[in-house]
Amino acid sequence: MTTARTDPGSVLACGEVRTCLLPTRDPLDEATAVRLLRLRTDERVRVSRHPSRQVVSPEVLTGVDCPLPADTGTRVRAVGTVRNRAVLVEGRVLLSSAFFSLAAAGTDRRQPWGHYLVRPGLLVPVGRLPEQTVARGLLLGHRPGQLDIGSIAESLMARISRQHRVLDHDPPLTTVDTRLRWAATRTAPGDPPSVLFTKDGDGLRVVELRLPPDTAPADAAGLCEDLALHDWLxxxxxxxxxxxxxxxxxxxxxxxxxxxxxxxxxxxxxxxxxxxxxxxxxxxxxxxxxxxxxxxxxxxxxxxxxxxxxxxxxxxxxxxxxxxx
Incomplete structure (x- = not known):
């Protein structure tokens, strides 16, 4: 687990996880899995062998500058980068995870890109952030023109699934893909974590989390990847x-x-x-x-x-x- 904690101004973490059976007849061996998930040449693929074999890609960043979903229709513009990574479990189940944290407030004007790139995975609002409104909006889903976190996760999954030199697209099971959309806000100091897990149609799961204030966004994402994998199974x-x-x-x-x-x-x-x-x-x-x-x-x-x-x-x-x- 990462030891980096949430940005001091970060009040919210959100994301979406796509889960599917890897489209190939046999599970991939470790070397092939590493080759499949080598998304960047400047960072290595991480491999964990215990208690099960798990291969994790380097993170890739997607720059965004758009309105955030908000359940009241309030226009909240945010600028920054979304973190995206792929996880392959025992060479068999593929997860694509996109996530970010949100700062409580930003400047009244958009800053040059360099201001945002030094804070990977953090979206900074232009002005104040109505936290609960945005959290509910992200869980409800985006409207046209708003941030679509699911499409970022889906794009990476599609990129990996298209690697025909590695994958034969002849899976041993017919399965459906699932989507797990999540948002995490902070608990009061000393309160335990809590979860509200609901299932909607078309393979959508919605997870509302309350997590300790110092929880790193990557740890929140890791929890949701674990939930997505086991819910899919x-x-x-x-x-x-x-x-x-x-x-x-x-x-x-x-x-x-x-x-x-x-x-x-x-x-x-x-x-x-x-x-x-x-x-x-x-x-x-x-x-x-x-x-x-x-x-x-x-x-x-x-x-x-x-x-x-x-x-x-x-x-x-x-x-x-x-x-x-």
Whole structure:
């Protein structure tokens, strides 16, 4: 985890995470994954091998100068850069994460670009920032002409997915992509972190966070990447099991790829700042993510055991050879 803390004037962090199954038949090995995520030549790709293999691209910056979404329709212009990175988990699941923090106030006039480039990942409003209005607006989504953080994340995901020399675009599972849009504001000193997690249609998840005042934006983004990964895993496995009847002969074709490619990826909080673990504890309590995952994985094992027993029962016993007279 990064040790850099939030800018002293930063009151808000926001972002969006896109999650998908990497479009290739087999998981990528570490060397190939590093080559895939080498987005810049001046910074190295980071590799973490424990407790699972995770490859993280260098960050790329996108300059923006546009109005921010605001739920009241207030026009709030901001200038600066958005941070964007890709994460590949066990060579199998790809996440594209775009995020930024917002300063509480800026100058009354737009400054030269150099003023903003020395503060990577910070958007500075022109004038005062109506914090709650912008936070709600970012969670609701942008209107034409406003900052579209999701398109920045989607652009990086598309850039990586187009690398045909590495990817064969023949995935072992048919899956849907998900979008996790998040905004984090500060808690009062001493209050624990909190989360409000809702699911909308079309694969959209909306996460409203309250985090300690000194939480680094990169740590908040890391938490949301962890939430996005595990929500995607839970959604895909639940959808595949929906309507699958006990002993269904199509079971092995559905269950086998889940076991081979996804079940071992469930490791919530493995790379989340310990201060932010209470967020996962709340999700474990309500709606019970880990309990649901345990139930689903046990159901898969039971289904495979049942299918195996039935296949043995259906094998005819060797018959006696008749005597030719």
């Amino acid at each position: 839970l959604s895909i496995v639940a959808d595949k099991l929906d309507g699958l009847r006990s002993g269904d002969r199509s079971g092995p074709g559905v269950l086998g790829p889940l076991v081979e490619h996804l079940l071992h990826l469930w490791m919530p909080r493995a790379r989340v700042d310990r201060v932010l673990h209470p967020v996962w504890e709340q999700l474990d309590e309500t709606p019970g993510y880990c309990r649901q995952w345990k139930t689903l994985t046990q159901r898969i094992r039971d289904q495979l055991t049942l299918l195996s027993l039935r296949s043995h029962q259906e094998v005819p016993a060797p018959g006696r050879q008749g005597t030719i007279l």
